[in-house]
Amino acid sequence: MTKALAMLESHPADLGGVDPEAIAAAIQECLTCAQACTACADACLAESDPAAMRDCIRTDLDCADVCEVTVRILSRRGDALGVTRQLLAVCEQACRACAEECERHAEHHRHCAECAEACRSCEDACQQLRQHLG
16 A cells, blocks of 8 residues: 555545545656656756757656646645646646657657656556546
8 A cells, every 4th residue: 555545545534436546546656757757857957968958858847846736636635626637637738748758859868768658657647537536
């Protein structure tokens, strides 16, 4: 059991029928993606021509920020499911954009390949949770 799942299940408020494992999976994927994107941006800055990686760096940092906000919202109980759904959709879009950008560099930069993989996993987890929320 992940700490995210343990925290969700230990909360005294009801989840309103939402599967805590789906929420915990999205939280974990968002955390992993945020870390991967932050590390990828840093690795891009260490490349021989960081200016050529500018779009990748910006997309990485945008995705990391969106993932971190998504974790915070998913970790709290709230009645604004519409906001949560919209945030999950935004997170999917940020992850998709970052994955696409990183995939452009993946052949030459392993950190971009790793980041793209994390982004795709996060995109999938957010999509699954959003569909579960209705």
